[in-house]
Amino acid sequence: MSLKDERLKLGLTQIEVAKRAGIARRQYQRFESGEGLLSKAHYPIIVSLASVFHTTPKKLIKLQEDEVNGIPKV
Numbered sequence: 001m002s003l004k005d006e007r008l009k010l011g012l013t014q015i016e017v018a019k020r021a022g023i024a025r026r027q028y029q030r031f032e033s034g035e036g037l038l039s040k041a042h043y044p045i046i047v048s049l050a051s052v053f054h055t056t057p058k059k060l061i062k063l064q065e066d067e068v069n070g071i072p073k074v
Contacts, residue, residue, distance in 0.1 A: 038061045
């Protein structure tokens, strides 16, 4: 699974995720593409995105790290 997969599962666009999290669309795009790492983001941003995805900040960061490192989610 990836951030994109999770977003699509919720039926949201990148714009909708960014708006709900209170961040710029481009910033969210960077996280989704792996260009920007959630683990390096300000904690309030991580918390906002975790809320959008109905998960914890720790699980959200792990999801992105696994994706960037090519580790499939089982």
